[in-house]
Amino acid sequence: xxxxxxxxxxxxxxKKLLRYIKQAKAGHTGGDLSCLDILNVxxxxxxxxxxxxxxxxxxxxxxxxxxxSVEALYVVLADRGFFSESELETLCRYGSHYVGHPTRKVRGxxxxxxxxxxxxAFSVGAALAGKMDDATYRxxxxxxxxxxxxxxxxxxxxxxxxxxxxxxxxxxxxxTLQITGPTHEVCDLEPLEDKLQAFGWSVRxxxxxxxxxxxxxxxAVPFEGDKPNAVIARTVKGKGISFMENDPTWxxxxxxxxxxxxxxxxxxxxxxxxxx
Amino acid sequence: MSFAAGKxxxxxxxxxxxxxxxxxxxxxxxxxxxxxxxxxxxKLTPFAAALPDQLVEVGIAEQNLVGVAAGLASAGxxxxxxxxxxxxxxxxxxQIKNDVCYSxxxxxxxxxxxxxxxxxxxxxxxxxxxxxxxxxxxNLTIIVPADNFEAAxxxxxxxxxxxPVYIRFGKRPLYHLHQPSTTFEPGKALLVRDGTDVAFIxxxxxxxxxxxxxxxxxxxxxxxxxxxxxxxKPLDVDAVISAATDCRAVLTVEEHSVFGxxxxxxxxxxxxxxxxxxxxxxxxxDEYMVTGSQLEIFDHYGIxxxxxxxxxxxxxxxxxxxxxxxxxx
Numbered sequence: 001x002x003x004x005x006x007x008x009x010x011x012x013x014x015k016k017l018l019r020y021i022k023q024a025k026a027g028h029t030g031g032d033l034s035c036l037d038i039l040n041v042x043x044x045x046x047x048x049x050x051x052x053x054x055x056x057x058x059x060x061x062x063x064x065x066x067x068x069s070v071e072a073l074y075v076v077l078a079d080r081g082f083f084s085e086s087e088l089e090t091l092c093r094y095g096s097h098y099v100g101h102p103t104r105k106v107r108g109x110x111x112x113x114x115x116x117x118x119x120x121a122f123s124v125g126a127a128l129a130g131k132m133d134d135a136t137y138r139x140x141x142x143x144x145x146x147x148x149x150x151x152x153x154x155x156x157x158x159x160x161x162x163x164x165x166x167x168x169x170x171x172x173x174x175x176t177l178q179i180t181g182p183t184h185e186v187c188d189l190e191p192l193e194d195k196l197q198a199f200g201w202s203v204r205x206x207x208x209x210x211x212x213x214x215x216x217x218x219x220a221v222p223f224e225g226d227k228p229n230a231v232i233a234r235t236v237k238g239k240g241i242s243f244m245e246n247d248p249t250w251x252x253x254x255x256x257x258x259x260x261x262x263x264x265x266x267x268x269x270x271x272x273x274x275x276x
Numbered sequence: 277m278s279f280a281a282g283k284x285x286x287x288x289x290x291x292x293x294x295x296x297x298x299x300x301x302x303x304x305x306x307x308x309x310x311x312x313x314x315x316x317x318x319k320l321t322p323f324a325a326a327l328p329d330q331l332v333e334v335g336i337a338e339q340n341l342v343g344v345a346a347g348l349a350s351a352g353x354x355x356x357x358x359x360x361x362x363x364x365x366x367x368x369x370x371q372i373k374n375d376v377c378y379s380x381x382x383x384x385x386x387x388x389x390x391x392x393x394x395x396x397x398x399x400x401x402x403x404x405x406x407x408x409x410x411x412x413x414x415n416l417t418i419i420v421p422a423d424n425f426e427a428a429x430x431x432x433x434x435x436x437x438x439x440p441v442y443i444r445f446g447k448r449p450l451y452h453l454h455q456p457s458t459t460f461e462p463g464k465a466l467l468v469r470d471g472t473d474v475a476f477i478x479x480x481x482x483x484x485x486x487x488x489x490x491x492x493x494x495x496x497x498x499x500x501x502x503x504x505x506x507x508x509k510p511l512d513v514d515a516v517i518s519a520a521t522d523c524r525a526v527l528t529v530e531e532h533s534v535f536g537x538x539x540x541x542x543x544x545x546x547x548x549x550x551x552x553x554x555x556x557x558x559x560x561x562d563e564y565m566v567t568g569s570q571l572e573i574f575d576h577y578g579i580x581x582x583x584x585x586x587x588x589x590x591x592x593x594x595x596x597x598x599x600x601x602x603x604x605x
Contacts, residue, residue, distance in 0.1 A: 057352060104379060111350065112379040115370055121340045122375055125347020128332065132308075132353075152371075155340035162335075 001044045004274070006211040009079070010040050011271045014240045015264060016075045016085075022260050024091040026100055030250035032072040034175040034208070034235040035142060039076045041214040042140060051082045054108060060137050061126050063110050065119020066144035066173060067101040068252070074098060074106070082108030117150025119143065120170060124160050127168040127228075138221065140169045146178030149187045154199065157228075161200025166222035169229040170201075173208065175237035179251045192232060201230040208233030241266055279455045281468050282487045286452050289427040289445040290388055294319035296431040297356060301327050307354045307435065308332060312341045318358045318388045338363045342371035346381040354384075354435055361387025361403035361444050362394075369409055376440045377413045384434040390420075390444035391481065391531030392560075395569040403444070404560050408536025410442055411509050417441040417462055418509040420480035420530075423453040426506050429460035437462075446481045446531075448570060453483060453504060462507045465515035471499030474588050475519035478529035479505045479538045482558075485574060486529050488581035493588055500588075508538050516545045520553040525591045527556045529579060534559040534604055554591050556602060558584065 001009075013036050021027030048060040064073055071091070078085040083106065090096035097105035101114030111122050123141040130137050143153065160168055172192070180186050189195075196203045202223040206213050214233070221229050237251075238244030241263045255263055286292075301307040301323065309315075310332040315324050324331045332348070334340050338359050345357035357364070364387050365372065376383045387406060394401035410418055419434070419441065421427040427445065434441045441462075453468050460466070465477075468487055476486035483504045490500035501523055503515055520526050526546070528539035539557025546555060558578050566576045574580055578587055591602065 111346070111381075112374060115374050117339075118343055118371065118375055121343020121371070122347040122350070124340070125344035125349070126351050127347070128344065129348045129351030129353050132329070133351075152339040152343065155334070155337035156343065159334050159337070159340055159344060 003212045003215070006040055006044060007274055008271065009044070010037050010211065011240070011267055011274065013040060013072070013075050013079070015267050017071055018255060018260060018263050020075070020088050020091050021071055021254055023089070024093070025254050026092045027071045027254060028068040028252045029254065030177070030237040030244060030248070031066060031069040031144065031173070031175070033239045033241065033244065034237045035066070035069050035173045036072045037209045037211055038142060038171055038173065038214060038233055039072055041211050041218065043076050043080050045215045046218045047140065048137070050080070051107065054082070058135060058137050061110050061123070061139045063113065063119045063123045063126070063139070063141040064102055065113055065116070065141050066147055067113035070100060070102045073102060077106070077108040080108070116144065116147040117152040120153050120156040123168055123170070124156050124163070124165060127160070127165040128163055130167050131163065131165065138167045138169065140171065142171050142173060144178070145172055145174045145176065145183050145189060146186065148172070148189055157196070157199040157201065160228040164226040165228045166226055169218070169221050169231060171231045171233055173235050174232050175235040177237045177246065177248045179248065181248050196230045200227060202227040203230045203232065205232040205234065208235035209239055240270070281453045282451045282484055284452050285449055286424040288447050288449050289421055289424060290319045290447055292424045292427040293386065293431055293445050294323060296428045298323050298326055300432065300435050301330050304354065305330060306352060308348055308356070310334060310341055310345045310348065310355060310357045312336055312338050312359045312363070314359050314388065317360060318386070320358060338368040339371050342368040342383070342385070343375050345383045346371070346375035346379060349381040349383045356384045356386050358386040358388060360401065361390035361406050362401050365403055365406035365409055372410070373413055377415045380415055380439060382438050383440055384437070385440065385442040387442060387444040389447050391446060392570050392573045393446040393448065395573065396567050398567070399565050402565065404533045406444065407508055407530070407532045407538065411536060411541065415439055416509065417507065419443045419462060419507050421445065421506055422478070422480055422483035422504045423450050425452065425454045425456060425458065426460060426466070426504065430506065433460065433462060444480065446570070448481065450481065451484050453487070463510045463512055464507070465512040466504045466506065468502040468504050469500065471501040472522055473498040473500060473524055474592070475501040475503060475523040475526045476529055476584070477503045477505050477516060477519055477526060477538070477542055479508055480531055482529040482531050482574070482579050485579050485581055486584060489584035489588065492581050492585040498588070505538060508541065511541050511545065513545050516542045517549055517551065520546050520551045520555070523553070525554040525588065527558055527584065527587060527591065529558045529584065531579070532559050534561060556587060556591050557604060558587060
């Protein structure tokens with residue numbers, strides 16, 4: 001898939017994402033928009049997994065530790081054919097498997113997540129199993145930046161380095177905002193790169209909305225022999241919708257009718273621009 | 277030589293666990309033990325020496341232990357996550373809930389040195405909450421073996437289970453309670469001794485004191501049934517109901533708080549079945565726990581042959597079962 005095609009997909013995904021969040025009257029809008037381009041690149045350029053190979057022991061694994069951004073994942077998985085997009089009409093409805101956090105009831109999802117600080121340990125286990133079996137699959141996990149305050153992550157960081165899991169890549173959605181406000185005000189993470197390096201990881205920083213740069217970087221995994229890979233993806237919470245960007249109140253706010261129309265118009269204008 | 281329950285001293289269940297696990301792991305290289313700096317207390321040093329590639333050490337990090345175990349299990353490994361029961365089931369409770377139970381990853385959670393096995397090390401090291409916490413977890417089988425037979429069978433059975441299981445082991449050598457020809461099945465209680473006056477429904481390392489109490493009560497002309505309720509969840513409801521309908525009184529015995537464990541599980545069964553047999557839960561009360569060895573703590577809280585026999589006599593006195601003296605505190 002070309003970079004232009006990915007760019008167009010990113011805009012279309014945003015339109016769908018907002019539609020389903022509006023319809024369900026629920027969703028983590030801001031964080032969905034910050035990680036959407038990363039998911040787009042993962043599922044179209046990086047992950048060796050498809051609906052047909054999802055049960056194959058040799059598939060690449062993606063574990064979304066920041067489970068609250070599940071709506072973005074649903075939209076991408078539906079587009080990749082893991083399930084029919086019409087299923088998303090049931091998002092958060094009574095009896096639906098399309099819950100507000102990932103579950104294995106949905107094809108394409110590896111592990112139930114949502115409580116923070118869980119995905120990395122699971123990913124370490126999956127990557128370690130791969131090493132034990134001399135398998136060539138890779139494991140990717142997406143963490144929120146606010147999530148890194150959970151101490152369990154740092155237990156897993158140590159273990160990943162100890163076992164030299166170069167088949168593991170942790171992408172940090174560094175949008176610098178969490179529900180209460182800026183991460184540096186809530187509990188400062190910086191210097192994040194230094195911390196990750198000190199824990200034995202090979203660290204790269206990238207614009208998390210630049211699909212070409214993300215593709216190039218993730219193609220280069222493993223970055224260094226014998227080290228787990230960390231990608232600090234600099235992102236914007238609410239990316240793509242002018243009035244949502246960098247506003248923590250959009251953490252899990254649902255747009256009203258007027259906001260929804262404005263958002264769709266902005267995305268339509270962007271789409272017209274990139275397709276012209 | 278004929279077999280008699282409670283006559284011959286065996287080994288600690290932890291040793292049996294370790295030996296059984298080594299045997300399983302030799303047969304199948306996908307059998308993995310994950311430990312949190314607990315291979316010594318888990319008796320896994322022989323495992324580590326014999327099968328170093330099948331042992332994953334995560335250091336003192338129980339949350340990571342359980343999460344890593346879930347990830348390994350997701351990739352087809354048969355994973356035994358081994359850590360002191362106290363830390364495994366309190367510190368890593370959310371990992372047990374989400375990564376294992378909710379996600380249905382078939383991890384075998386092994387709580388070592390469980391209950392008050394650590395004795396005088398104090399309450400930080402005791403697990404008197406684990407059954408209560410884990411009974412409320414959807415999709416988890418809970419097994420508390422009472423002797424070496426049950427321990428070995430539980431480990432072998434767990435290896436083949438496709439859903440999560442928690443097994444709890446103590447450190448003290450235990451008396452043999454079952455003939456080797458006995459059939460072990462999770463969810464099916466085992467009868468150690470039969471009787472019609474009083475039923476002891478006990479689990480784990482308290483089955484033996486219940487059996488000794490039964491022997492004492494026999495001298496007073498009372499015949500006692502002793503049931504080893506090795507599986508606390510799913511509970512063998514039929515065994516509970518028949519104990520309460522066949523006998524005049526029921527005592528449950530467990531190495532656990534009186535809140536939320538085996539006793540309350542049995543009480544719920546009997547209450548819902550409308551069976552008003554005099555009933556007592558023997559376990560640890562809601563108080564700052566006394567210091568002592570496991571057996572001293574047992575005796576202090578009424579889990580010894582003599583004190584259990586006394587509890588039976590009190591319970592059998594007319595109406596005492598419903599008296600204020602028998603209220604749970």
